[in-house]
Amino acid sequence: MPRREIFTMGDIACAEGAISAGCRYFGGYPITPATEIAEWMAVRMPEVGGAFVQYEDEIASITSALGASWAGTKAMTATSGPGASLMMESVGLAVMTETPVVIVNIMRGGPSTGQPTRGQQGDVFQAKWGSHGDYQIIGLTPASVQEMFDLTVRAFNLSERYRVPVFVLADEVVGHMREKLVIPDEKDLKLVDRKMPTVDPSDYLPFKPGDDLVPPMALLGTKYQFYATGLTHDERGYPTDSDEVQIELITRLSEKVLRHVYDIIDVEKYMLDDADIAIVAYGTPSRSARKAIKDARAEGINVGMLRLKSVWPFPEKIVSELGSQVRHIIVPEQNMGQIYYMVRAFAAPTPIHLMTKPAGTPQLPDEILQKIKEVHSL
């Protein structure tokens, strides 16, 4: 399809991004504030020859997406906090079986049922540590309707490239805001497909990685026979309780992500060159921060922003360098402080100031401006 410009909502931009990325399977369950993604997919998937399937719960939704992925279809699910909690089991299965899958979480107020119609950023840590065991995932954090599209495309590409579940973590405000969306000409989109095996089927080892630590992925129903399991497995895919295999596998599953941070991490540096105060933000609070920075600069305060478009794997090196560049760092988050702790871990001993707001209304520009002035006076 040629380039198009439409005025639309973040959730719909996300769905269109998925379709442009080649997603042809959506498994979901209705949940506010992510339902618009499912509704849009219910109409659009059949139009592009794909499938929208509504399941009995979020556990089935994500698990079916894993099945579709192993049958060779780019697959996704979308949900919000309560559904994300149910999905954590299969996030671990996707990590262990190295299944490409995209999980969108339009974050609402929690814990529990919380505030379904109101935004928050309370699930950022859950995305990283929600399933049991040690592992790495990728988490992207859009802050606009356009980024809902762009980062969803990117989520599919990264998921295919590294055979890892990728989260799109958007707060409800980003999911429901309406802005201009430019859908690029499909010829201009760079899409990535998973590596497939080329060896003779008798030589195929389903979990033997390449130099990039990612194994080529055979599909179900092909000449390649294999066993994929959530159990710790060797290169043949066979279960084992060996210490050596467990250590090798778990290390590789993390390393295949961590070794490629240069390719995965995505940040925007806004007015940081001469800054002595930095704001680290993502999602909706970063939009308020941008306005506050302009206002503060009008009053002669050198402040800038490191905007995280990806939070997992955490940009440790970039934040560490930021810590040595500026006098103070402010972290406004729509939660009780999550990424704040990551910033503190890597930017210390630079003072880190947390602005919490675990509620539907994000930090307003004026509130951030006041905080900048307060920190500036220290």
Add this chain to the structure above:
Amino acid sequence: MTTAPATLVHPMSKYIREDRLPWIYCPGCSIGIATGMIVRAIDNIGLDFSKVVFVSGIGCSGRTSGYFKTGTFHTTHGRAIPFATGVKIANPDLEVIVVAGDGDLAAIGGNHLIHACRRNIDMTVVCINNWNYGMTGGQFGPTTEHEKLTQTSPPPIGNMEHPFNLIKLAASSGATFVARWTAVQVRRGITSIEKGIKKKGFSFIEIVGACPTAYGRMNKLGEGVDMHKHLLEVTDIQNGLPPHEAEIEYDKRIVCGEFVDIEKPEYTDVLKQMHAKVRK
């Protein structure tokens, strides 16, 4: 020079990952018999085995997928059916078979089972019912009979709960083919699995088996051979009986047969119709 003695080759060995043998099952377990039924059914139909996909969950029966020499996936506990559903919808040309235990399918995966029956997606579910959770050492499950003893339903009462009748559950949830056999009705079981595979719709086949190591020991039901002899004695074959009459009582009577064989629009067929209509 002496000639090496001819090695006996099992007629079904081409379907099995022999490099994974011997398998994990205890002596006297029915899972091997059920596995044999499935590959013989596939062999009888003459399916291209590379197009057959096995999906299983957790537990003893959940380990079966790993022994079939084709595309196989071992999911988390209870999630075999949703995974298999995703596979089938993404590639309807594949023959998707779920092999699972009673605990996996009817307890932790119970919601997926009933909704898959309702949704009517073309797949064959073979449920090996051994009356308890065997792999974890014998705890009561969704098919354990009232007052039977397990590690978590100890004397003096035994199981305080009541079991599901899986035939009634699958039939009332909308499955289009429903059958039950015990592990000793091998020939009949194979025929029903063949019919289930050929059926364009959701097929549910219960194979009632024995777990002498856990359930048999705790309830003094004898060794594997004794339990299988018993299954033969209490079997009451009633093909075509209304499913709500397909009673199952270990001590007295296990009604076996094919109880449901109906036609209903199948999900991937309907999806194809949807594609044809929206693309006009």
